[in-house]
Structures are given as C-alpha cells and as structure tokens.
Amino acid sequence: xxxxxxxxxxxxxxxxxxxxxxxxxxxxxxxxxxxxxxxxxxxxxxxxxxxxxxxxxxxxxxxxxxxxxxxxxxxxxxxxxxxxxxxxxxxxxxxxxxxxxxxxxxxxxxxxxxxxxxxxxxxxxxxxxxxxxxxxxxxxxxxxxxxxxxxxxxxxxxxxxxxxxxxxxxxxxxxxxxxxxxxxxxxxxxxxxxxxxxxxxxxxxxxxxxxxxxxxxxxxxxxxxxxxxxxxxxxxxxxxxxxxxxxxxxxxxxxxxxxxxxxxxxxxxxxxxxxxxxxxxxxxxxxxxxxxxxxxxxxxxxxxxxxxxxxxxxxxxxxxxxxxxxxxxxxxxxxxxxxxxxxxxxxxxxxxxxxxx
Ligand SMILES: [Zn+2]
Numbered sequence: 001x002x003x004x005x006x007x008x009x010x011x012x013x014x015x016x017x018x019x020x021x022x023x024x025x026x027x028x029x030x031x032x033x034x035x036x037x038x039x040x041x042x043x044x045x046x047x048x049x050x051x052x053x054x055x056x057x058x059x060x061x062x063x064x065x066x067x068x069x070x071x072x073x074x075x076x077x078x079x080x081x082x083x084x085x086x087x088x089x090x091x092x093x094x095x096x097x098x099x100x101x102x103x104x105x106x107x108x109x110x111x112x113x114x115x116x117x118x119x120x121x122x123x124x125x126x127x128x129x130x131x132x133x134x135x136x137x138x139x140x141x142x143x144x145x146x147x148x149x150x151x152x153x154x155x156x157x158x159x160x161x162x163x164x165x166x167x168x169x170x171x172x173x174x175x176x177x178x179x180x181x182x183x184x185x186x187x188x189x190x191x192x193x194x195x196x197x198x199x200x201x202x203x204x205x206x207x208x209x210x211x212x213x214x215x216x217x218x219x220x221x222x223x224x225x226x227x228x229x230x231x232x233x234x235x236x237x238x239x240x241x242x243x244x245x246x247x248x249x250x251x252x253x254x255x256x257x258x259x260x261x262x263x264x265x266x267x268x269x270x271x272x273x274x275x276x277x278x279x280x281x282x283x284x285x286x287x288x289x290x291x292x293x294x295x296x297x298x299x300x301x302x303x304x305x306x307x308x309x310x311x312x313x314x315x316x317x318x319x320x321x322x323x324x325x326x327x328x329x330x331x332x333x334x335x336x337x338x339x340x341x342x343x344x345x346x347x348x349x350x351x352x353x354x355x356x357x
Contacts, residue, residue, distance in 0.1 A: 018310065021329065022300065024260045025318040026310070031256060031325050038259040042077070047096045050074040053104070057091060062111035066104055068095035069230060069274070070283045076104060082268030092268065092275070098283060101253045101275040109227040113181070115271045129164055131301070136165050136220065138304045139249055140172075142296035143334050145345045146216060146245055150174030153215035156239065159222035160198050163189025170196040174216070179203055203239060213241040223250040223281075224272040233288035243340040246290070252298070252331035253277040256321070266329070278327060285335045286355040292336040294350040298328030 007015075011027050024030050048056075053076045054065055067074040073095050080092040093104045107115060140147035150173030157165050160178025162185050169176040170193060178198035180186050189198040199206040217236050226232050236246055251267030252258075254277035258265040267275060276284070278295055285293055299322050302308040303315060310318070322328045336342045336352065346352040 018314065021257060021266070022310065022318060024256050025321040025325075026314045030260075031321045034256050034259045035325065041079070042094065042099075045077050045079055045094070047075050047077050050076060053078065053093070057105060059105050062107055062114050063105035064108045066102065066106050068098060068100050069102070070100045070280050070287075071095060071098040073097040080263040080265075080268065082263050082265075084270055086270075088270050092263075098280060099277065100280045100283075101277075103273050106273055107227055112225075112227060129162075132164050132220075133168060134305060135249070135301055136168055138301060139247070139296070139332050140168075141304075142332055143247065143294075143345075143350070145348060145350070146247070146334065147172065150176075154213060154241075155216040155218065156203070156209060156214045157198075157218045157220070158203070158236070159219065159225070160189060161185050163192045163196070163198055165218060165220055166193055166196040166198065169218075170194065177209060179206060179209060203235060209239070212239040214239050215241060215244050217244070217246045219246070219248045219250075221249055223248050223276060224267070224274055227273055229274065229284055230288060233284055233290075237289045237337060240337040242338060243344050244337040245341050245345060246335040246337070248281065248331070248333040248335065250276055250281075250331050250333075252326055252329055253280070254326040254331075255329045256325050257329050276331065278331065278333075281331065281333055282353070282355060289337075290335045290355055291338045292342045292346065292352045292354045294334045294336075294346070294352050295327055296332040296334070296350075297322050298330040298332055300328070 015023055015027055018026055024034060050065065050067060059065065075096050076093040077096050078091060079094050081089060082092065083089040090103050092101055094101050150169065152173065152175050155169050155174040155176040157169065157176065157178040160166055160180050163178065166176050166178050166189065176196040178189065179201060180198060183200050186198045186200045199209065203209045217240060223229065240246065251272070253275035255267065258267060282293055299319055303318065308315060334350065336346065342352050
C-alpha cells in the first residue's frame with residue numbers, strides 16, 4: 001500500500017494502466033534508480049563464510065548446503081527469502097565472487113521428486129498451453145535461422161512435459177523426441193503427438209537418445225530446476241552432433257523486476273533452484289565445452305506478439321530499457337557446440353560471443 005502510494009507520488013496516475021510487470025521498464029528514470037538500488041544492496045549485504053551461514057539455517061530433510069557451483073566460492077551473501085504463502089519458503093544467496101544466485105540450502109538431487117506433487121501435468125493444458133505455445137513460437141522467431149524449417153534435423157526437448165513444444169517441432173519438420181521425469185506427462189505427450197515421441201527417464205536411459213548426434217536440444221523453463229547443472233550440460237554437449245545448438249529459456253536473474261521486487265520476484269517459484277544471468281549462464285556454457293553463445297532480448301510476449309495495449313511511445317521506451325538493462329525478465333539463450341555451429345547459424349541478427357576457457 002505504501003509502495004503504491006509512493007509510486008503514485010513519484011509518477012502520478014499515468015502508469016496505472018500499465019501491467020505490473022512492465023511498469024519498471026516504462027516509468028522515467030526507474031531503470032537507473034533500480035540499478036543503483038541493486039548495487040547498494042549487493043555492496044551492503046554481509047558476506048559470510050559457509051560455516052557461519054550453516055549455523056544460521058536449519059536443514060530440511062530433502063536439503064543440502066552448497067558452495068557456488070559456477071565458480072567454487074564457498075562464501076555466501078544471503079539476500080532473499082521468497083515465500084509463496086502456501087507452506088513453502090526458501091533462502092536465496094548470491095555468490096560474492098561471480099554473482100550467481102542460488103537457493104541455499106538447496107534440494108538434494110535424489111529428492112527432487114518430492115518437490116513435484118502428483119497431478120503436476122494437469123495444469124499444463126488449456127490457456128496455459130496456448131500461452132506457452134505462443135512463447136515458444138516467439139522464441140523460435142528470435143532464433144529463426146535455427147527453427148524456421150526442421151528439414152528432418154534431429155531435435156531433443158529435455159523436460160518435454162506434455163509435449164507442447166514437440167507438437168510445434170514436428171509441425172515444422174524436425175525429427176523430434178523428448179524426455180521427462182513425469183510419467184503422466186510422457187503419456188499425455190505421446191497421445192498429443194503424431195510423429196515425435198517422448199520417453200520417461202533421463203537421456204542415458206533411452207538408447208536412441210543416449211546415442212546422441214542431435215542437431216538441436218531445447219530446454220524450455222528447465223534450467224532453473226536442475227540441481228546438478230554442470231553434469232547435465234556436459235551431457236547435453238556430448239549429445240550434440242557437429243554443428244549442434246542448444247536453446248535455453250529461463251528466468252533472468254539480472255532482471256530489472258528482480259532488482260525492483262526482491263523476494264517477491266516472479267522468478268522465485270517453489271520449484272526453482274538456481275537463477276542465471278547472462279554472465280553466469282556463460283560460465284556454465286564455457287565450463288561444459290560450448291564454443292559460443294548468443295542472446296535474444298525478451299520484451300514480453302504481448303509486446304512481441306503485437307497484442308499489447310501500451311501506447312507506442314511506451315512500447316519503444318520499454319524496448320530501449322530492456323536492451324539497456326537486463327535483456328528482459330526471461331533470458332533467451334542459444335549455445336553453439338562448436339565453430340561449425342557458429343558458422344552455420346551465427347551472424348545476421350545474432351551476435352555470437354565466443355567462450356574461451
Ligand atoms: Zn560464484
């Protein structure tokens with residue numbers, strides 16, 4: 001209430017109709033103010049040793065304490081306590097060396113299943129499905145050289161859920177398959193799909209996937225759920241054939257919305273474990289053998305689909321602030337396995353950053 005009143009005082013009622021998630025990008029001066037606020041927060045928050053940190057937190061039955069997985073730093077900077085108000089709450093720390101944000105304590109990989117109640121696949125339909133598929137289409141458009149035509153290229157969707165993306169991939173002519181850890185989702189997906197197939201389990205459990213040689217691997221809203229990202233990405237790299245690429249869509253830990261709303265940020269959901277920024281996703285890719293990376297800013301689905309009701313002046317201000325600040329609340333990443341992949345898909349609208357170890 002106080003915040004709303006302060007917002008009104010600073011900006012008047014001009015921005016009342018702007019959706020909540022877009023206001024920080026369109027109110028004049030707010031980007032710079034939020035970035036300054038973030039610098040202050042990260043400079044002032046205490047940095048503690050892992051031993052000292054462990055003394056301040058109790059460990060749940062399915063949890064474990066972690067060091068920073070991206071750089072090995074053991075010190076912690078406690079920053080946020082997201083709280084869904086429905087019986088879950090966790091702690092998010094920042095690595096003082098590389099800036100990686102992660103839940104600590106985190107969830108032990110073998111207990112990951114405990115996070116996903118049964119019936120997880122039920123909400124993955126209806127309006128949710130339509131919105132998801134629109135998001136996939138817009139992201140494919142942003143990386144169009146890869147996704148315009150499948151041409152029988154082999155595609156693996158990791159964490160394929162009920163097959164919403166695989167449906168689009170088979171329509172575009174990819175030779176597509178998926179894996180998922182929810183047996184109900186896999187069953188639903190295989191009913192939905194005509195040519196593509198999904199499998200229950202990890203890639204190494206399915207011989208035709210374990211054989212590798214993929215042209216494209218996709219991770220739609222999966223990265224933040226991985227408890228052992230380095231192991232997984234080494235595996236993805238080995239499953240890609242020469243010239244292969246990996247697509248990631250995940251919440252952006254450099255988002256202006258996180259800087260503005262802290263623990264109430266929409267990216268802090270119950271099942272998210274780690275939160276990547278353009279900087280830390282580069283570290284992950286470099287350490288797991290990828291040769292290059294490209295980013296496509298995310299302006300928001302309604303802006304990109306042209307269905308927004310924002311006036312044109314505010315749309316261009318939003319686009320400018322997304323480009324100047326964080327790249328958007330979601331991060332869209334294309335990782336290139338090798339030089340052949342960079343040669344095949346780089347250039348044009350995609351700026352490729354080479355990853356040298
Ligand atoms: Zn680190």
